[in-house]
Amino acid sequence: MFRLFSPLATEFYVKIRKPGESQFTFIKMERLDSGVYQAIVYGDLDSYQYLYFGKVNGRWVEAVDPYAYSANANSRLGFVIDPAKALEEEDGSKGLSPFGSPSQAVIYEADVRDLTSKLDLPDRGTFNALARTG
DSSP: OEEEEOTTEEEEEEEEEOTTOSOOEEEEOEEOGGGEEEEOOOSOOTTOEEEEEEEETTEEEEEOOTTOSEEOGGGOSEEOOOHHHHTBOTTSSBOOOOOSSGGGOOOOOOOHHHHHTTSOOTTTTSHHHHHOOO
């Protein structure tokens, strides 16, 4: 199910593309109450790319879903991700066990440019510099 809120829009579509294909399929979204648009698509859409395409204030606009589970480089497309598959290992087992308490989580956030800006490397400020060993 694809759903968005755009009270000023008069029409919306979800553009979906199957992995490996070049053409998008346009699916018309139904306007519900209070500016909510919805489209229900049946089937396994895991790894499909998608965008919203709609007419807002008389102009056609494209928008990436800000709540997409995944996006490509520069967030140009959203991806449908099956959460159950995301946790599976290659052998089909569940790879992550649940935390006993949220306080057990260790979360790191790093800026690649900041972490590598002082290194004496020609590619400092890049992921390549961050991935180097030694």
